[in-house]
Amino acid sequence: MIVFEKVSYQYPRGPSAIRDVTLEIKKGEFVGVIGHSGAGKTTMAKLAVGLLKPTKGRVLVEGMDTAKTPVSELARKVGYVYQNPDMMLFASSILEEVSFALRNLGYPESEIEERVLRALRAVDLNKPLSASPHALSFGEKHRLAIACVLAVEPDYIILDEPTTGLDYYRCLLLFEVLRKLHQAGRTVIVITHDLDLLARFSTRVIVLERSTVIGDGKPREVLGDVEFLSEHGFVPTHLLQLARRTGSEDLTPEGVARTVAARLRRQASA
Amino acid sequence: MLSGIYMEGRSLFHNLDPRAKLLWALLVLAASIAAQFNGLKSLPVFISTLIALSLSGIGAGLAALLVFNASVFLLVTTLVWAGMYASQGTPLVTIGFFRITDVGLLVASGKFFLIVNPILAFVVFFTTTKPYHISWTLEKMGVPSKLAFSFVIALSLLPGVVRAVRDVTDVQKLRGLSLDKGSLLERLRKHVPVIVPVISRLLSDVWDLSMVLASRCFGVSRKRSYVEEPRWTRRDTVFVLISAAFYLGVVAWAMRP
Amino acid sequence: MGNAAVTVRNLWAKYVGSGDWVLRGVNLEVREGEMLFLMGPSGCGKSTLLKVLAGLLPWVIPGTVEGEVLVAGVDVLRYGYKGLAGKVGVVYQNPEVQVVTRSVFEELAMAPENLGLPKEEVRARVESVAKALGLEDYLFKDPQSLSGGEKQLVAIASVLAMRPRVLLLDEPTSMLDHLGTRLVLDLITQLKREYGLTIVAAEHRVEWAVEVADRVAVMSDGAVVLEGSPSEVFSRVEEVQKYGVRPPGVSEVAYNLVRMGFPIRIPVRLSEMEEVLGGG
16 A cells, blocks of 8 residues: 555745645555646655655555655655656667666566566567667657566556657557556556546546645546536546536446437437 | 856846946956966955855855855865975975975965856856846857857756756666765766766757747847847946956056066 | 638658658648648657648758648748748647746747847737737746746747747647646637637647637548548548547547447537437
8 A cells, every 4th residue: 555644745945745645545546646737746656656755744655654765665666657758768778778677676687587578568568678769669668668667566656647748549558558557466556637548447536736635536426527627627528528418427438328328218218 | 046047136237238247257357367376466356256246146155155165176276286386485384295385375376266266257147147138248249140049048958957857867766776876987877877868858858949949930030139138327337447447457466577 | 711821732751861751742721711630640740741831841850851832822842931931830749848038028029039020019019919818917927937838828929929820739738737728728719719820730639629620631641631620520430540530529429329229420529419419
């Protein structure tokens, strides 16, 4: 579990980014985090991996207090995939890139290549180990960045706006990879603006606004509540609005279609 | 502060015409060059830059910071130059075979001020002059329009680089990178995972920026217009005259055998 | 809407160092005052097409371009962005790179100053554009301190200060949060309605496209493969999906219904879906 106990964080010369947040993320969840810029999403992610230490309260990762544990220790439990893969890729070969964390954290040489191959398989990246990361397409670089984090095999993985720069079908591919990871037992936490993707893939949605949590629940409760979303400045997609309109609990196009089909059949027989 | 060196303010220096300030900084440089062999004669110049720092609203804090950081440099300079002039003048301090003479000390301090004075003067110039006005000044001096405005542009890339360094370092730390252990050579090598992405980011920003600028007609007209042109006032004339008198006076004094 | 503001005939383009052509025989026409959306998956060429229209490829970005391109009456391949001299404004994806100066006033004044316009004219334009976009209170703020959406607003304003006839948008909201997106989309919609600008937008936001676009052109592998009004294009759900474009949510739902055996017309707008549901 990742636990936030009455956590507040204040930037050294700035406003508070997080105020009095208490929540638990259990193993096996697929959590979506939504919020406007400055609401505190990235701050929360950084607190969870120990890059930032709380100014009040504490953050526990599998019982370890992030304020007292070195960042590299925490990295074995929680992985953080940055928004822009170009900000982390530097090596001359895929092998070197993916094994970077493993070497730094002292994994034995005998394990390294196997872990690298496992990580690459998990993200569906079928390129030779000697290939240069720079030759990859943007979508492939994203998956490579995830592989770098996966090599350590953390139980929790946080992705910060992974859909930026990807078109819809590549986003779907990425989320399918995340689903695979989720099904294999990992906890996936995604910060994103894309409501339809969360509706389809997540098991829980947390809404942040102005440093506090204003919503936390199942996707159909949070994303299905179109009025709530609009009130707080979000733009509910037409699909979500239609789901609300028709009372569909399933927020995917197939699910909404089934609800509408049932209604049309009832109307026809009436 | 690093998001552009310019700091908003209303000090005396902020209100001076940028041409007057540039002239002043160059006078400081000239006087420091003239007095480079005699720290005693360069001292007034140093004091004048400290006064300028406080008159720019930057204050003693930053000045103290700069001087403190310079103290290591001072020590090194003193030893090097004093050593070179160890055979001239009367010895003041003798440690083993190392001798510091009065001449040596004067030269050492002169060389120290040669570097520090102009740096402080230009710090004052850059922190009190908007990049926009710096470009204007350069153009007035005959620098081609496009090149002069490039200055503003280069500065706009700075915040991006600073942010990139911070973010990339964070991400690589999460991958277990520790930058503070190991020998000097090892530490340099360890910085590669930070340097490569930052440079990659810088190049991509430069690329994007060149497109944005072209879209804003950069270089379309040979003579760029400036809406906010500084106006030379009587205060500027007075300032320049006083500065000229003072610094040229120092030059004359320093040149006397 | 009369004359063609943008004419593209048999356009081929590629970047230097790359063997493959990114644009392969693009043919397109955009009439004055029209709003055209370019849609397609990453790599289809929409961004490259915008760069050619803006006179940036091959003038700023090295590459090879062949064909005929006329924008706002200017032969862009021959004269480049300098020949356009402010007739075409471009807004890019990343708000961070589009704010260059330390005050919004300087930012808005930049393009007119670059054009060498007289001081009074520059000042007048800055004031009128700030007024039109509601940025008067922002004039002396540091653009670096603004939110992403506000930065894009400033970017759009700086472009409008050139009084362009054609506006090119390269996914202007893809890096913004919901608040910023709303801000920018509302502004662009307003610009279209009030000023009759010709707008060519590379966009993913289908649901916005159906509300404001006059025409949509779907691109795939460097050429235009589907073209027409939003209703014409997006109701062809399977084709659109095949080309890597996501159809509107309501169209996807309707398509599923059709496959379940309900013979309904495929709507593209939420309001049209209401009709299908029988208003019940």
